[in-house]
Structure formats: C-alpha cells, structure tokens
Amino acid sequence: MRKLAAGNWKMNGLGDGLGEITALAAAFPSPNCDVLICPPATLLSRMSDAAGSAIATGAQDCHAKTSGAHTGDISAQMVRDAGGAYVIVGHSERRTDHDETDAIVRAKAEAALSTDLIAVVCVGETLTDREAGQTLDVVGTQVAGSVPDGATAANTVVAYEPVWAIGTGKVPTLEEIGEVHDDIRARLVARFGDDAKNIRLLYGGSVKASNANEIFAVSNVDGALVGGASLKASDFGGIITALEAS
Ligand code: PEP
Numbered sequence: 001m002r003k004l005a006a007g008n009w010k011m012n013g014l015g016d017g018l019g020e021i022t023a024l025a026a027a028f029p030s031p032n033c034d035v036l037i038c039p040p041a042t043l044l045s046r047m048s049d050a051a052g053s054a055i056a057t058g059a060q061d062c063h064a065k066t067s068g069a070h071t072g073d074i075s076a077q078m079v080r081d082a083g084g085a086y087v088i089v090g091h092s093e094r095r096t097d098h099d100e101t102d103a104i105v106r107a108k109a110e111a112a113l114s115t116d117l118i119a120v121v122c123v124g125e126t127l128t129d130r131e132a133g134q135t136l137d138v139v140g141t142q143v144a145g146s147v148p149d150g151a152t153a154a155n156t157v158v159a160y161e162p163v164w165a166i167g168t169g170k171v172p173t174l175e176e177i178g179e180v181h182d183d184i185r186a187r188l189v190a191r192f193g194d195d196a197k198n199i200r201l202l203y204g205g206s207v208k209a210s211n212a213n214e215i216f217a218v219s220n221v222d223g224a225l226v227g228g229a230s231l232k233a234s235d236f237g238g239i240i241t242a243l244e245a246s
Contacts, residue, residue, distance in 0.1 A: 001198045003216075004157060004223035005240045006036040006120060007230025008060060008088060008204075013039050018050050023233035024240075025052045033223065033243045036086050037230065038120075041074050048083025058086030058120070061094055064107035076108075076115035086118045088225075090146050092163045095122075102145025110148045113155050120157045120225065121146050122204070123184075127164035135162075135176075136183050143187055151188075153198035158184060159225040165205025167227055174218050177203055181220035209238025216246035 009017075021037060028035060031054060038058040039047045048057045059082075063073040079087050089112065090105035105121065112119040123142035125135045139160065147156060160180050165171055172180075181201050188196035203215055204225030215221060223243055229235040 001153070001200060001222060003033040003243050003246065004036060004200050004202060005031075005033055005236070005243045006058075006086070006088075006157075006159070006202060006223065006225045007038065007236055008091070008225060008227050009037065009039045009043075009231060010060065010093070010227060011040055012231055013043050015043070015046065017231075018043070018046055020231065020233045021047050021050045021055065024236060025050070025055050027233060027237050028240055029054055031240060031244060033240065035240055038084075038086065038088055041082075044079065044084055045082040056085045058084045058088065058117070060088050060091065062087045062089070062108055062111060062117075064104070064111045066111070076111040076117050079112075080115050080117055084117065086120055086157075087112045088120045088122060088159075090122045090142075092122060092124055092161060092166060096163075102142055105146040106148050109146065109156070110150065113148060113150050116155075118155055118157060119148075119151075120159055120202070122159045122161050122225070124161040124163050124166075124205070130162065130164070135180060139180055140183065140187055143184055144191075147188070147191075151192060151196075151199065153195050153200070157200045157202060158188070159202040159204050160184060161204035161225060167206070169206050171206050171211060171215075174214060177215065177221065178218045181218065185220045207239060209235060209242065212239045212242035213246070216243055
C-alpha cells in the first residue's frame with residue numbers, strides 16, 4: 001500500500017502561507033508516499049492550484065448533505081469542486097466543539113464516499129478513557145459507528161488520534177500505539193474482509209520529524225495525521241522523509 005503523510009492546518013493559514021505548499025511541492029516532486037494537506041476551507045482552492053499533482057489537498061470537514069440551508073457549512077461536492085481529493089471527518093476537535101457523534105461522522109464519511117472523496121475518519125480516546133482501561137472499547141465503538149459500510153482501502157483512511165496527545169507534545173508509547181492499530185486492523189478485517197488489510201491507518205498526536213521514524217516502525221502504522229508540524233514545509237518535510245524511508 002502507499003503510505004500517507006497528511007497535514008491538518010486546522011484554523012491556521014492565510015494567503016501568504018501558500019508559500020509553504022509551493023516549497024513542499026518543490027522539495028517532493030515525486031514522493032514515494034502520498035502527501036496530503038488539509039488547509040482551512042478558505043485556502044482550499046488556491047492551495048489545490050499551488051500544490052501541483054504530487055501533493056493532494058483536502059478539507060477538514062464536510063456536511064452530510066449535498067446543498068441547502070446550512071449556513072457556514074461546506075458539502076463534499078464543494079470540497080471536490082475546490083480541488084480537494086480528501087476530507088477529514090470526526091476530528092476530535094469537531095467531535096468536542098460541535099458535538100459530532102459517530103452517526104454524524106458516519107453520515108459525513110458517506111457523503112465523502114459518494115462524492116469520490118477519500119474520507120479520513122478520526123477516532124481516539126480521552127485521557128479518562130485510557131486511565132479507565134477503556135481505550136480499545138472506546139476506539140472500537142468509534143470505528144464501528146463512524147466508518148461507513150461502503151468503506152474500502154481506496155476510499156477510506158482511519159486516523160487514530162488519542163485526544164490527550166493532540167497538540168500536547170505527549171505521545172503514547174510505541175506499544176500503546178501498536179496495540180490500538182492492531183486492534184483497529186482486526187476490527188476492520190472482521191467487518192470488511194481482506195481489502196481492509198490495505199485500509200491505511202494513520203497515527204496522529206504530536207508527531208514531529210524527531211519521533212516520526214520510531215512511530216512509522218510500529219505495526220499497522222501506515223502514515224500520520226499531523227497538526228502543528230504540518231504548517232511549515234521544513235517540519236512536514238522531515239516527517240515525509242521519515243515515511244518515505246519506513
Ligand atoms: C491533529 O490536528 O490531528 C493533530 C494530530 O495535531 P498535532 O500534530 O498538533 O498534535
């Protein structure tokens with residue numbers, strides 16, 4: 001499978017930040033892994049133009065419906081129209097800030113799939129869940145509830161992002177990451193069959209160039225979803241290089 005280095009710019013980036021994507025495209029004219037940046041929606045069209053063909057772009061969210069009276073939302077069709085190929089759904093910040101349930105996340109992922117976008121479905125436990133020994137149950141329930149029935153290796157990516165590791169500088173041990181990724185893989189294969197062996201499983205949560213090598217060596221880690229360290233081409237480039245070498 002082709003591994004995936006995905007960047008989530010969150011609510012960061014103005015037009016002058018497009019130089020970062022130009023620099024990234026110049027540094028990686030033909031990477032041996034897939035590279036994705038998900039900028040804020042305001043930049044998606046311009047970034048898609050600037051990224052060229054070697055780097056994909058995507059949105060950080062989409063509405064489940066195609067169009068209508070949903071002020072402030074964007075549809076999967078709009079993401080595609082702006083040049084995006086992927087959409088992140090169910091990021092923990094959306095689950096928390098916008099009360100997104102697994103059913104909502106699943107509906108958004110279904111909208112993505114029916115629009116020929118690749119859905120990056122995010123799951124992850126809170127620190128309370130982990131300390132209560134509930135990690136595999138919580139993540140397993142999220143995977144079951146958020147990943148749509150039409151998921152395939154071609155149209156779906158699952159990102160395991162422990163909530164307590166996002167933007168905190170804290171990272172689970174490699175054993176903890178491997179335990180969750182192995183469990184997600186087993187659940188997906190049990191539900192979807194052999195094709196799910198190739199659904200890409202990303203780790204996300206304080207990934208940096210300095211810890212990427214060891215994380216990418218963990219079983220069933222097929223790439224990363226990166227927040228803070230995706231904003232600068234030089235930082236994200238180090239992660240891409242580590243993924244290419246893994
Ligand atoms: C994220 O935004 O999905 C993320 C993992 O953020 P960070 O890399 O900054 O922890």
